[in-house]
Amino acid sequence: MRYDTMNSKLGPILFSRDDNGINRVHFLNSSKPLPRDESWQQTSQDPLLQETCRQLKAYFSGKRREFSLPLSFDGTDFQIRVWKTLITIPYGSTWSYKELASAIGNPAACRAVGNANGKNKLSIIVP
Numbered sequence: 432m433r434y435d436t437m438n439s440k441l442g443p444i445l446f447s448r449d450d451n452g453i454n455r456v457h458f459l460n461s462s463k464p465l466p467r468d469e470s471w472q473q474t475s476q477d478p479l480l481q482e483t484c485r486q487l488k489a490y491f492s493g494k495r496r497e498f499s500l501p502l503s504f505d506g507t508d509f510q511i512r513v514w515k516t517l518i519t520i521p522y523g524s525t526w527s528y529k530e531l532a533s534a535i536g537n538p539a540a541c542r543a544v545g546n547a548n549g550k551n552k553l554s555i556i557v558p
Contacts, residue, residue, distance in 0.1 A: 432447050432448070432449055432454075432470065432471045432472070433447065433448055433471075433472050433473075433474050433477050433480060434446060434447035434448070434455075434471055434472070434473055434474075434480070435447075435473060435474060435475050435477070435480045435481075435483075435484060436459070436473070437484050437487060437488070439487065439488075439491050440491055441458060441460075441491075442458055442459065442460040443458070443459040443460065444456060444457065444458055444459065444487065444555075445457045445459055445465065446480065446483050446484070446487070447471070447480075448477065448479050448480060448483075448503070449503050450503075451501065451502075451503035452479070452500065452501030452502045452503040453479065453483055453500050453501065453502055453503065453553065453556065454502070454503040454504075454505060454552065454553070455552045455553065456487075456552070456553050456554050456555050456556055457552070457554075458554070479500070479501070482500065483500055486498050486499070486500060487555065490555065496522040496523075497522060498556045500556065502553060502556065502557070504553075505552065506547070506550060509540075509543065509547065510547040510550060512535050513531065513535060513544055513547035513548065514547065514551055514553070514557050516531060516534050516535050517531070517548070517551070517557050517558060518557055518558075519534075520558065527541075528541040528542075528544045528545045528548070529541050531544045531548075532544045
């Protein structure tokens with residue numbers, strides 16, 4: 432796993448990638464610690480990580496409202512369906528868990544949708 436970090440208005444952020452795309456955006460000041468191992472390699476030379484940093488900076492400066500990056504989701508089929516639906520919510524809009532559950536075709540899955548949101552490793556990029 433390759434990763435890099437950047438400072439933002441919300442504090443330091445770590446973002447990482449695997450062979451398929453960006454797989455994590457983590458606020459380092461979060462109360463949830465980020466488990467890492469020695470196989471992780473920090474680099475500022477990776478083109479995808481450089482582009483991710485550029486797009487995050489543009490987002491925080493108000494010049495970008497959506498991201499154009501290859502993403503690598505790691506979760507159950509249900510979680511991935513929820514996360515991919517999150518991307519479709521227009522910038523500045525909010526949906527309830529009930530609306531999101533309905534959008535994925537399972538209106539009774541409000542709690543499961545909330546649980547999937549809590550496991551989203553791509554905050555900001557997948558809001």
